[in-house]
Amino acid sequence: MNKQHAQHQIWRKLGLLSIVMVLLLLAACGSKDNSTTNDESNAQQQEQTTEQTTEQPAAEQPGATVYPLTLKDDSGTEITLDKAPARIVTLAPSETEIAFAIGAGDSVVGVDEYSNYPEQANAIDKVGDTTTNIEKVTALQPDLILASVTMNTQAIEQLRALKLNVYATEPKTYDAVIEKIKNIGVLLDKQQGAADVADRMSQVKADIESKVASADKPSVLVEFSPGWTVGKGEFMDELLTLAGGTNVAQGNGWYEFDSEQIVKSNPQVIVYSSWYEEPNAILEGINARPAWKVIDAVKNNRLVEVPQDPLSRVGPRLAEGLQSLAKAIHPELFQ
Structure with a gap:
């Protein structure tokens, strides 16, 4: 793309x-x-x-x-x-x-x-x-x-x-x-x-911070569009941290990632956005990368889809986006 x-x-x-x-x-x-x-x-x-x-x-x-x-x-x-x-x-x-x-x-x-x-x-x-x-x-x-x-x-x-x-x-x-x-x-x-x-x-933010405060901080990749992730300096990177995860993206802003670098980073969880049509192009892309089969998130089936609009729109529903991220990263805390 x-x-x-x-x-x-x-x-x-x-x-x-x-x-x-x-x-x-x-x-x-x-x-x-x-x-x-x-x-x-x-x-x-x-x-x-x-x-x-x-x-x-x-x-x-x-x-x-x-x-x-x-x-x-x-x-x-x-x-x-x-x-x-x-x-x-x-x-x-x-x-x-x-x-x-x-x-x-x-x-x-x-x-x-x-x-x-x-x-x-x-x-x-x-x-x-x-x-x-x-x-x-x-x-x-x-x-x-x-x-x-x-x-x-x-x-x-x-x-x-x-x-x-x-x-x-x-x-x-x-x-x-x-x-x-x-x-x-x-x-x-x-x-x-x-x-x-x-x-x-x-x-919402206070409740989530309280729940994840003492939890482990697994490594996470957020793929919000096919081949794209977010690094330092953007609200979605902060959301990931608030939700109790550690972002594997080391770049700044929104950028197209290097697949080999993601393999080296070995995220424990991959969170991807819902898409406007089926099948989800992001998930299709993940499954089409043979080298990613060694990634922990793929091996352990920790690929989690979250609704895109609340996660990506800087308005009232960003609270729902934060909740969806927290549940994706720490499902055990949000039964």
Whole structure:
């Protein structure tokens, strides 16, 4: 599979990422942890950039957003909203899922072709796939466009040139995804909905960390697209660690692995993503590599399929992706 084809297939599932977008999608700038101090007024919280926000205690109820509101996104660009957005366009599946999860689904008027969750997203006007249809987006007259820094680079530039508000993100860790959701909650005046999602995601992470804390850390290969894995600096690598595994991928970012190097690394578990058609092309590829028969994961039948979308989309369902990884690596702890 050549690089361009691999990227297209990944984007199909992550729409990603998502990740899916393989390197392009997931090779973006990392977002930084943001939070909001207890003593600050609600208006002061809004004026801070996403890079300066401090986490509020769980007991404190989020207030309403005060407009005008200025926030800086992961591309380093500040946007200012005069009022809560009534018309939202999302250019990546993760952004679509966030909008619906925090209670802003009724305001979404346009989505990308790969936004397939929740079910309501399928009925919304489509604005393109890996290439955004700028004319369709502008025709929808959006107050706010939610995008991925890496996946939607060209579209972001074009839309900003038209003076449209684009909030672009590229989180590199699980906690950064949580902060991203909270910041979008502020933008959309859906802070309570965002807080509920953030609390659930944080609880899932805490529960898994507690369960795997004293367990062995088996060596694991994650193959999310045929011949592709993920190394240092990306959220999926961190997910693997949080799930109680040790990543055999020693490279950086999303890359096409060397099969001989995987044999030398000898992973105890191979986790592969579900695919958009049967038979699963990833599993077919694993079984077609004769040299891999000596790998412990293959010999011991520790080849585990996990759902791709939750694993690869940097939105609310990343918690489910983390759970699926943990169960694949430590089935004995998650009966």
